[in-house]
Amino acid sequence: MCVLAHVLEDAGIATVVLASMRPVAERMSVPRVLYCEFPLGRPLGMPDNAQFQHGVLGAAFDLLNAPSGPVLVDYPEVVEAVETPLACALPPRYDPDIAPSIDEAQGLRAAYDRAVARRGTTEVGRAVDADGVAAALGDFERVAAGEHWKEVYGPRLDTIAIAHDIRAYYQEAALELAGGPPPGARQAEAWFYEETEAGKTLAAARDALTEQEAPSGITFYMQPVGR
Amino acid sequence: MSSDQVMRDMMANLPVPEFESTPWASPPPLSEATVAIVTSAGLHRADQERFEGRGDTSYRMLDRGDRELILGHWSSNFDRAAYVSDHNVVYPIDRLEELAVDGTIGAVAPRHVAFAGNQPDTVSEVRLDTGPAAAAELRADGVDVAILTPV
Numbered sequence: 001m002c003v004l005a006h007v008l009e010d011a012g013i014a015t016v017v018l019a020s021m022r023p024v025a026e027r028m029s030v031p032r033v034l035y036c037e038f039p040l041g042r043p044l045g046m047p048d049n050a051q052f053q054h055g056v057l058g059a060a061f062d063l064l065n066a067p068s069g070p071v072l073v074d075y076p077e078v079v080e081a082v083e084t085p086l087a088c089a090l091p092p093r094y095d096p097d098i099a100p101s102i103d104e105a106q107g108l109r110a111a112y113d114r115a116v117a118r119r120g121t122t123e124v125g126r127a128v129d130a131d132g133v134a135a136a137l138g139d140f141e142r143v144a145a146g147e148h149w150k151e152v153y154g155p156r157l158d159t160i161a162i163a164h165d166i167r168a169y170y171q172e173a174a175l176e177l178a179g180g181p182p183p184g185a186r187q188a189e190a191w192f193y194e195e196t197e198a199g200k201t202l203a204a205a206r207d208a209l210t211e212q213e214a215p216s217g218i219t220f221y222m223q224p225v226g227r
Numbered sequence: 228m229s230s231d232q233v234m235r236d237m238m239a240n241l242p243v244p245e246f247e248s249t250p251w252a253s254p255p256p257l258s259e260a261t262v263a264i265v266t267s268a269g270l271h272r273a274d275q276e277r278f279e280g281r282g283d284t285s286y287r288m289l290d291r292g293d294r295e296l297i298l299g300h301w302s303s304n305f306d307r308a309a310y311v312s313d314h315n316v317v318y319p320i321d322r323l324e325e326l327a328v329d330g331t332i333g334a335v336a337p338r339h340v341a342f343a344g345n346q347p348d349t350v351s352e353v354r355l356d357t358g359p360a361a362a363a364e365l366r367a368d369g370v371d372v373a374i375l376t377p378v
Contacts, residue, residue, distance in 0.1 A: 001267050001377040002243070003350045004342065007358035008265065008373050009250035011366055015265075017375040023239040029246045040231050041305030043266075043376040044322075047313035053322050060374055061257055061331075070249045081229050081306070121273065121295035123311065160280070160301060171308050182312035186230065189306070217281075224303050225237075226230045 002028040016060040018043040025072060032063040033072040038079040039185030045079050047182040052077075082184025085191040088174040101137045101197040105166075108173040115176035123168035127161035133169050136162050137198055144204035149214055157214060163202050163222045167192055170199075193227050203227065234304050244350050255333070260371040262326075263336035265361070268310070268317050268378040269299030269343035278343040284352040286361045289339045291320070298378075300344050305378050317376055336370045344377055 002025055005015040009031050016032045019025040020040055025033040036056060038045045046052040056075060063071050091107025093100065112130060116122045128136045139162075142152050149157060171188045193199040206222045254260050269278045271287045278285070278299040289296065296318065298310045309316045320339070326332045340361045346353060365373065 001265075001344070001375045003354050004265055004267070004358055004361075005375055006246055006250055007354060008362050008365070008375075009252045011359065011362035012252050013263075013362060013365060013370055013373050014252040014254035014260075015373045015375055018377070020377055021235060021238045023235075024241070024243055027243050027245075029249045031249050031251055039306050039309075040234055041307060041378045042309045042316050043378065044316045044319050047309045047316040050315070050322065050325070053315055053319055054325075057319060057322055057326070057374065061372075064254055064257060064372065069251055081231055083229065119295070119311070121297060123298055123307065125297075126277070126301070160303070164301060164303065167303070168307070172311055175308060175311060182309060185306035185309060188308035221301070221303055224230050225233045 002030045005030045005032075014064055016063050018056065018060060022072075022074075029070055031069040031071070032066065033070070034060045034063060034075055035072060036075045039081040042079070042185060045077070079185070081186040083186055083190055085194050086174055086178055086183045086187040088178045088191055090196060099138065099141050099197075099201075101141065101201040102134045104197045105133050105137055105169070108170065108177075111173040111176045112169055115172040118176070119172075122172060124165045124172070126164055127158050128165045130169055133166055136166055137201060140166075140201050140205040143208050144201055146208065149209055149212055157218050159205070159209065160218055160221045163206075166198055166202065170196060189224060193223065230304065244354065254371045257332055257372070258330055259333040261334045261336050261369050262323055262332045262372045262374065263365050263368075263370045264318055264320060264323065264339045264376060265342070265365075265373045266318055266340070266376040266378075267300065267342050267344035268376065269301070270296040270318055270341040271299050272296060281345045282347050283343050284346065284357045285342075286357055287341045288361075288364060289341055291335055291337050291339070294320075296341075299341070300378055302345060302378075310378075317378055319374070319376070333371075336365065337368050338364065340365065
């Protein structure tokens, strides 16, 4: 973003960066920066809160009045992440003949479909679509149980994208089931990794891949730091 | 320590491209300015090519009326659920439309820009190639001001 600020200003477009990394912005001689201490992924701070978002935009536009730069201003309101899991019920065990994670994923399908119908789009589909989530979880179960990843996936390891799709499927279903205002940052993530069978399966598969010395860039980005 | 703080600490010490000076464009008064959003969230329409993994320096032009956009930035290290709840938390297009209606800004740009944030440390292709190309497209649309939103 800070590089693009330079490029755009050189082209005659005045910029304001809603920065989330203050030291990076400081070091890059960016013309106008509003540093927003919000959870990463939320440059405007609060979803479904037009008033808050207008507050941020207003502060950003105010920087255009500065006669010269660089200008770096801290937005006065801080938003903290919430680490307690989202309150969202999970489907009961239905088919004892399949892995708990797959059973669970299938039980969430109706909620996922409602979410997609309401929103008109989905984040699932980078590597697998909703129909492929159960099989993708099956592959992670095999890796978690000790099978070597090359046996499961062949030469190309695409587990960052697969893990993304599974998590997105769960989170979209969970937001639909929980209803109400959007949860705090990290609450859907905490729910997925701490409460669902799929989250536990992904974590176990990631640990197994690490033990098998799969490329570290892949295992690192399969799930958030600290999980 | 929160995951956000871990990421901020990691990023604080990464090498960054150095710039010897700060460019400075002087926009018209905001009430006369055409405003665009430039995001590094990797947003794209379903009918547009997806962003590849790390180091995809391409960009997508988003039409003013586009809404059902996919969050193409692939990192697992940010809150992805907020965008699912409300695209404006990353891409405040509805807020810009409101500001145009009430006269705070002159106009909403007809097109907006999405890059994907995960880039090599030098960012040289964005700096020399795709960045200027995107800027030229915005200038052709008469854009005076850009709000930059990272994830």
